[in-house]
Amino acid sequence: MQLNPTEISDLIKKRIDSFEMDAEARTEGTIVSIMDGIVRIHGLSDVMSGEMIEFSNGAYGLALNLERDSVGAVVLGDYKSITEGDIAKCTGRILDVPVGPEMLGRVVDSLGAPIDGKGPVDTQLMGSIERQAPGVIDRKSVDEPMETGIKALDSMVPVGRGQRELIIGDRQTGKTAVAIDAIINQKGNDVKCIYVAVGQKASSVAGVVRKLEEFGAMDYTIVVAANASDPASMQYLAPYAGCAMGEYFRDRGENALIIYDDLTKQAWAYRQVSLLLRRPPGREAYPGDVFFLHSRLLERSARVNADYVERMTNGEVKGKTGSLTAYPIIETQEGDVSAFVATNVISITDGQIFLDTDLFNSGNRPAIDAGLSVSRVGGSAQTKIIKKLGGGIRLDLAQYRELAAFSQFASDLDEGTRKQLERGERVTALMNQAQYSPLSTGELAFTLFSANEGFLDDLEVKKVNAFEDALLAHLRANQTDFLDKINQTGDYNDSIADEMRSILENFKSTSTW
């Protein structure tokens, strides 16, 4: 005979102890119609907007449309067993999800219920799904780097803790790969990660979780998954649920990173819910508040000051700032960044990483378009050494791409142009990076330094990556102290430059690749 995990005598005893016999007063309504996961309820005159509604089959709903004589609500979960005429009860609770460090390492759905088969999550606190973003007074400017370990990103489009940086590109251009690398690189950085998967194949989510486990990243990561087969209401709510879990860490003076993969599908799910609720459609059939849908979500990613953290923890945590960094992902169709949702999110975020199909197909990994990718605040959050060494790379690369396109027609080039082209080819090759192999600040500094100081100029382009691999192996084996020093301080001055130069010269004269 199989026993349920809830049938342990201790648990039963506790539940009997805590069970209170009380007459229950509640507000009730009757379900008038149910279709496509939308219920209309007659009655419920006291219901709040966004309140949870309990149905007689135990499922919950979310009140979205409060009309004069009826309430329009979406069913969260199974709506097959709800019928017309059923009773719907108010719960008096605005929708909330469990939050806390206990959630780390778990895969949960949009309501915070575990779906990884590892038993119940024993959390102490609940966090409201819809919360006002911290105000102006509570914020602190972004000045700490959020390192992704990806060369091209950290040098060209740096992101600071508390920033919102969009990852945008067509399907199959490596958007998720960038995000997963960013999570893996947070190992040992004391940054909690939340990966929100919206409308994806269950197999893709399982693949991501497996990869994170493989690299030991699940220990500090929460995965919130609303798969393609889940109701639209759950897909619409998943980012807010993930955000509430991230806010818990932000408000306790910790750093968190959240990835919304992806917001296009969430907008689709919201469009479905809105149309079924008979809200008027606008451009591309999205409802009028699709901008607010994303702006209110992304505003909650912020760097907050120590006063705010102290207030939120009732004085428990003092003198620590908190941050929630967001990497929203948007999928474009045929590189069209002027689509409705894409332009919305581009204007909300503090910059974007644009991944290009052509670059991807010509073998660049990650396929970042240096010209279209920007970071509006990240520069002030870079470590000194990366800022100094990576300063010109983005513009150089963007110019190189333009020049390369033109030079295809030119028969003879002047010396300056030819040099710029050769340099560009090498830097492009250098920016290639395999998946799941993040670099530390020190390692990144060395690769940038070797390009800046002309150590790559006498190499063949196809040897650049072999050279880099050999260099990194050499550094990891022989120069750990020096790397650690750079990683910790991030300083850059003449003596450090001299030491780097001598290490490189020494390596180049003694090694093969």
Added chain:
Amino acid sequence: MSELTTAARPYARAVFEMAKESEGLATWSASLNFMGAIASHADVAALLETPRMAKQAGADALIQFCDGKLDDKAQNLVKTLAENNRIKLLPEISILFEVLKDEEEGRVEATVKTAKKLTKAEEKSIADALKKRLGRDVKLKISIDKALLGGVIIQAGDLVIDGSIQGRLKQMTAAMAG
């Protein structure tokens, strides 16, 4: 259901205000109740649905069904409703009118479901307790439902107070299942 209520509200409010001004709340209540009952009868409803009974013809038919029991103003109401193709709202209007009347008279109707027949003293104590909670006189409508096993369920408007054994068993099931 909710759409009908929304459509019926302006009519009910208009009738109610007119009745209040002319101090004919009781008469109107009776005639609306009567008209509502007739209009919701299946045969009458089906008849009024037919295209030949649209507008004036339908109003005349309904007035004839009522067999001279309607005064001029009630007849006018039926004609106005027919003009707007709203005759089938009559039952809703009657319900809404009763709610408005109860509100005006400081009363509220509460349905009480019990497992066993209540004694007079019990009924009074329920009515008193409800009066205290709702701040109005309570008109009790009592029905018996064996499935409750014990206790009572009181419903006043959208508010439900569940003190039945059945409800407690359900609560307990939820608590035990976690």
